[in-house]
């Protein structure tokens with residue numbers, strides 16, 4: 773699995789622009805969690821607070837290329853809010869228009 777630490781705001785911004793992969797957020801207080809790269813859990817504000825103001829002392833952001841890899845390598849759990857294992861495009865929604 774390819775893993776890249778997102779240690780600068782620029783790296784974070786680029787990753788979201790490319791929109792390929794997933795984000796693992798580690799936390800000193802609880803197990804790491806895998807999120808969708810552009811899911812509702814990921815925000816520039818949170819990144820700035822944790823990585824820049826907190827100087828990564830409470831946790832880090834990693835860009836990974838697979839959910840399965842993150843689950844095994846980071847011993848992460850999948851986020852229950854943005855559900856990274858589900859595909860982004862839900863066909864039934866686009867058919868409702």
Ligand SMILES: [Zn+2]
Nearest residue numbers: 807813851854
């Ligand atoms: Zn999430």
